[in-house]
Amino acid sequence: MRYGCTALNEVSFLNMDYTRKICVLTQEDLVRAGCFDVGFAIEACENALMQYADGRVIFPDKVAVVFDEVSQNRINCLPAGLKESMVYGMKWVSVFPGNPRNYGLPNLSAVLLLSELNTGFPIAFMEGTMCSNLRTAAVGAVAAKYLSREDTQVIGFIGAGEQAKSHFLSLMHVRPDIKVCKVASRTEQTEAEFIRAMSRFYPSVEFISCKGCYEEAAKNAQIIVTAISGQERLLQAQWITEGALYLHVGGLEDDYAVPRKASKIVCDDWSVVKHRTQTISRMYKEGLLFDRDIYGDLYEIVSGRKQGRENDREFIYFNSVGLSYVDVMLANCMYRRAKEKGLGSYVNMQQSSMFDVDICDVVL
Amino acid sequence: MRYGCTALNEVSFLNMDYTRKICVLTQEDLVRAGCFDVGFAIEACENALMQYADGRVIFPDKVAVVFDEVSQNRINCLPAGLKESMVYGMKWVSVFPGNPRNYGLPNLSAVLLLSELNTGFPIAFMEGTMCSNLRTAAVGAVAAKYLSREDTQVIGFIGAGEQAKSHFLSLMHVRPDIKVCKVASRTEQTEAEFIRAMSRFYPSVEFISCKGCYEEAAKNAQIIVTAISGQERLLQAQWITEGALYLHVGGLEDDYAVPRKASKIVCDDWSVVKHRTQTISRMYKEGLLFDRDIYGDLYEIVSGRKQGRENDREFIYFNSVGLSYVDVMLANCMYRRAKEKGLGSYVNMQQSSMFDVDICDVVL
Numbered sequence: 001m002r003y004g005c006t007a008l009n010e011v012s013f014l015n016m017d018y019t020r021k022i023c024v025l026t027q028e029d030l031v032r033a034g035c036f037d038v039g040f041a042i043e044a045c046e047n048a049l050m051q052y053a054d055g056r057v058i059f060p061d062k063v064a065v066v067f068d069e070v071s072q073n074r075i076n077c078l079p080a081g082l083k084e085s086m087v088y089g090m091k092w093v094s095v096f097p098g099n100p101r102n103y104g105l106p107n108l109s110a111v112l113l114l115s116e117l118n119t120g121f122p123i124a125f126m127e128g129t130m131c132s133n134l135r136t137a138a139v140g141a142v143a144a145k146y147l148s149r150e151d152t153q154v155i156g157f158i159g160a161g162e163q164a165k166s167h168f169l170s171l172m173h174v175r176p177d178i179k180v181c182k183v184a185s186r187t188e189q190t191e192a193e194f195i196r197a198m199s200r201f202y203p204s205v206e207f208i209s210c211k212g213c214y215e216e217a218a219k220n221a222q223i224i225v226t227a228i229s230g231q232e233r234l235l236q237a238q239w240i241t242e243g244a245l246y247l248h249v250g251g252l253e254d255d256y257a258v259p260r261k262a263s264k265i266v267c268d269d270w271s272v273v274k275h276r277t278q279t280i281s282r283m284y285k286e287g288l289l290f291d292r293d294i295y296g297d298l299y300e301i302v303s304g305r306k307q308g309r310e311n312d313r314e315f316i317y318f319n320s321v322g323l324s325y326v327d328v329m330l331a332n333c334m335y336r337r338a339k340e341k342g343l344g345s346y347v348n349m350q351q352s353s354m355f356d357v358d359i360c361d362v363v364l
Numbered sequence: 365m366r367y368g369c370t371a372l373n374e375v376s377f378l379n380m381d382y383t384r385k386i387c388v389l390t391q392e393d394l395v396r397a398g399c400f401d402v403g404f405a406i407e408a409c410e411n412a413l414m415q416y417a418d419g420r421v422i423f424p425d426k427v428a429v430v431f432d433e434v435s436q437n438r439i440n441c442l443p444a445g446l447k448e449s450m451v452y453g454m455k456w457v458s459v460f461p462g463n464p465r466n467y468g469l470p471n472l473s474a475v476l477l478l479s480e481l482n483t484g485f486p487i488a489f490m491e492g493t494m495c496s497n498l499r500t501a502a503v504g505a506v507a508a509k510y511l512s513r514e515d516t517q518v519i520g521f522i523g524a525g526e527q528a529k530s531h532f533l534s535l536m537h538v539r540p541d542i543k544v545c546k547v548a549s550r551t552e553q554t555e556a557e558f559i560r561a562m563s564r565f566y567p568s569v570e571f572i573s574c575k576g577c578y579e580e581a582a583k584n585a586q587i588i589v590t591a592i593s594g595q596e597r598l599l600q601a602q603w604i605t606e607g608a609l610y611l612h613v614g615g616l617e618d619d620y621a622v623p624r625k626a627s628k629i630v631c632d633d634w635s636v637v638k639h640r641t642q643t644i645s646r647m648y649k650e651g652l653l654f655d656r657d658i659y660g661d662l663y664e665i666v667s668g669r670k671q672g673r674e675n676d677r678e679f680i681y682f683n684s685v686g687l688s689y690v691d692v693m694l695a696n697c698m699y700r701r702a703k704e705k706g707l708g709s710y711v712n713m714q715q716s717s718m719f720d721v722d723i724c725d726v727v728l
Binding site (some may be wrong): 016017018020022024026027028031032034036037038039040058060061062063065067073074075077079081088090092094095096099100103104105106109111113115117118119120121122125127129130133162165169172173197200201202345347348349350351353354355357358359361362363364 | 380381382384386388390391392395396398400401402403404422424425426427429431437438439441443445452454456458459460463464467468469470473475477479481482483484485486489491493494497526529533536537561564565709711712713714715717718719721722723725726727728
């Protein structure tokens, strides 16, 4: 029976279904589901850029908190949504640079949360470092697809960590004719480890350990990748071959003369990049580089609004800082693939209204 | 062996420990751990307000996304941190008003994520609706502790849903002499359900079903609570007794004459409230209420910077919109209690570097 006092429609909140299952996916679940799939990540990334170009992406500001200026310990909360896929999610990523030294632990952690947009309920909670790694490299690979020479045969890496490895695998996917991979890093072990891990996947590629000589890694390479954790101007303009594509992955990694040499500077999102601490962001803040110096954003090239590479002589500079909607797109694809294969654990977060619990369990 | 090219210190990223366990806590885990504990929630809330007063809280802006202006479907991402507890977390809460009608599902869902600030790693992923409910009511109870008459005997509810129930339990904790509880709601069932559920906990309280008459619920009550999901000016100023405390929980629930009648208007955080759609927020935007009309924020009263109730005749108006750092404080207390009791499931989100996986599992 409804009382006559108000005009609101009656909705029964009694006998409501409170059960809510969330799929929890570990890295190992994702790997078993076949989500360590380079082509799939590249496709998801390109699809996300197309959706962004069409205005079908929800891309609010991130919440970045630096806990301590000295350590630069930080946690970023990066929400994003995809209207077509009816999903809204978030990447929660911590960067604590002292972890390896202080605890023998990775400096980075990431988890992902996805909610579906019919009911608003969370559907998946996932390990996020693999997704994040594959996404970063996939953006680099999409850039290489449109901006590198099709006949690329030599690739050079400055830095040999996880990002360098992910980039190598993704770049091999779009430029399968690569025959030589040169790598220069801070230590013999890290170069050797890169080569050990990568030659498992591509035994026919010739890997060259540059023994810490960055010039050796960069020269004659049609694609150069810098992916270091420090902030140093390692890459020099005179080392760069005509027709090269340079993928700038980290913060400050190259001399200011490098972007100055470029025929085109392309970003994942210049409006985001300009406020960060990348090489070109610093130049922008120092008045050495202007909006007009940026050729465009990757989504403009993927969607055909702007030309990619126009000849074999251009030196193209690509800078990315990460786009959370690409993470959410890839995470959603991973979740769906895992679900199809019956992988992951389902946790019933709630079984009933909290007021239906046993009274003995309540402390008044 | 380290190469001489750079000045960076060497850190071995090899043989690093990648394992990361997260505690997953369902509502039932939390209930079994004794976290449905009204006094514990009130204490956590008061502690959080004290920490805020002392500048020990990290309180960034929330990310609020409304997906559709008509449905008002929304997901809010509310990050906050506690420096002393070395924890930073987030509440992820969805409000989809059409859920009950469209799917027979609750309009609200919430999950919580906590990270610890030594390594930055996530430590807990938790069901969040119980925490959120207890927190809202605990803030109301802290307000009642400082702002209601100590001899409160009669309490009146307009609205009989989960928020009304949580408020009743929390208010009984701080004002245990309450003898009469009147409740008015839209339907006979919801009033009866409120009384059925609450009399289990407090069989000696006299519960009065007001049969949809809001005036009956409000009159002679020393504490009046409005907690409705609609947006209607239900509470009228002439129904309010001298010396009452009014707890305004929802959006628009009272006539503009109600705040005008108040001796003191107190908020959880006026700087947040003023930008929302609560009764006093609307009056502020319409130029009918000014900053000077707000007596203060609850933390100022809890920390002793401002007086609470000063006599038995004041009518005090309390308005809250929710403070995410209180959620994070309560969630962290709940997580610790569950951990002590060995409850919750531990999920190893990652076992090794993604590049150490079996090569057969990788798709190139």
